[in-house]
Amino acid sequence: MRPAQDFGPDVDLDALPLRERKKFQTGMRIFRTAVALFTERGFDQVSVAEIAAAAEVSKMTVFNYFPTKEDLVMGPMEQHLDEPAQAVRDRAPGTSAVTALREQFLAALERFDPAAGLNDDRIVLDVVRLIHRTPALTARATHGFDRLAHAALAAELLAQDPAHDELTARVATAQLLAVRVALIAANHRRMLAGERAADALPAVLEEARRAFALLEHGLGDYCTRAA
CATH class of the missing domain: 1.10.10.60 (Homeodomain-like)
Structure with missing residues (x-):
C-alpha cells in the first residue's frame, strides 16, 4: 500500500x-x-x-x-492538480487526450495513489473526512480544483489543438475532469464505508475503464425518454 x-x-x-x-x-x-x-x-x-x-x-x-x-491539510493534495495537464503534455504521439488521462488514472489506481481516491491508509481517510466535515476545506478543495486544475488542463489542450478552438478546449476540460471527480468521489465512498483498497481494485479499474469509454464514445441516445 x-x-x-x-x-x-x-x-x-x-x-x-x-x-x-x-x-x-x-x-x-x-x-x-x-x-x-x-x-x-x-x-x-x-x-x-x-x-x-x-x-x-x-x-x-x-x-x-x-x-x-488550510495548507496543513490541502497543500500536499494540491500538488496533484496539474497531473491531468501533465498527462496531456507528456503523452506519446498519436495518443488522444482521453487515452492519456485514462491511462494516467488507471496507473494511479494500481499504485493506490491517494489522489485517485483508492487508498485505505488511516491518515489518508482522516484527511478525506476532514475535508468533508469542514466547510472551509470543502470550499478550498472545490475552488482549487475548479480554478487551478481546469485552467491548467484547458490551457494545455488549447495549446496542443491545431485548430486552437477555445470552446472545444473548455468543454473537453469540463468533461475530462468531471469523469475523474466522479470516479474519485466513488472511491472515497468505498474507502469511508470500510472497503479495503486491494479488494476494491478490480471493480474500481473496471468502473474507470467504463467511465472513460463513455467519455470517449459519447452518451448518444443514453436515457432517451420513452414515447
Missing part, C-alpha cells in the same frame, strides 16, 4: 541530499501532527501554535512549510 506521505508527488528519500531529506521529514511530521490533532478535536478547534508545539517546531517553521492553516 502506498504510504500516506505520498499525498504529494513521489519522493525517493534515499536519493535526496541529507538537508533536503530532513526538510521533507520535518514537513511530513508537521503534516501528520496537524491531521492527528484536527481529527481528534476538529479543524477549527486547533491552533497553529498547538500544532507547532506538538510537532516540536516553532510556529514560524510551520508557516515556512505551510503558509496557511
Whole structure:
C-alpha cells in the first residue's frame, strides 16, 4: 500500500541530499501532527501554535512549510492538480487526450495513489473526512480544483489543438475532469464505508475503464425518454 506521505508527488528519500531529506521529514511530521490533532478535536478547534508545539517546531517553521492553516491539510493534495495537464503534455504521439488521462488514472489506481481516491491508509481517510466535515476545506478543495486544475488542463489542450478552438478546449476540460471527480468521489465512498483498497481494485479499474469509454464514445441516445 502506498504510504500516506505520498499525498504529494513521489519522493525517493534515499536519493535526496541529507538537508533536503530532513526538510521533507520535518514537513511530513508537521503534516501528520496537524491531521492527528484536527481529527481528534476538529479543524477549527486547533491552533497553529498547538500544532507547532506538538510537532516540536516553532510556529514560524510551520508557516515556512505551510503558509496557511488550510495548507496543513490541502497543500500536499494540491500538488496533484496539474497531473491531468501533465498527462496531456507528456503523452506519446498519436495518443488522444482521453487515452492519456485514462491511462494516467488507471496507473494511479494500481499504485493506490491517494489522489485517485483508492487508498485505505488511516491518515489518508482522516484527511478525506476532514475535508468533508469542514466547510472551509470543502470550499478550498472545490475552488482549487475548479480554478487551478481546469485552467491548467484547458490551457494545455488549447495549446496542443491545431485548430486552437477555445470552446472545444473548455468543454473537453469540463468533461475530462468531471469523469475523474466522479470516479474519485466513488472511491472515497468505498474507502469511508470500510472497503479495503486491494479488494476494491478490480471493480474500481473496471468502473474507470467504463467511465472513460463513455467519455470517449459519447452518451448518444443514453436515457432517451420513452414515447
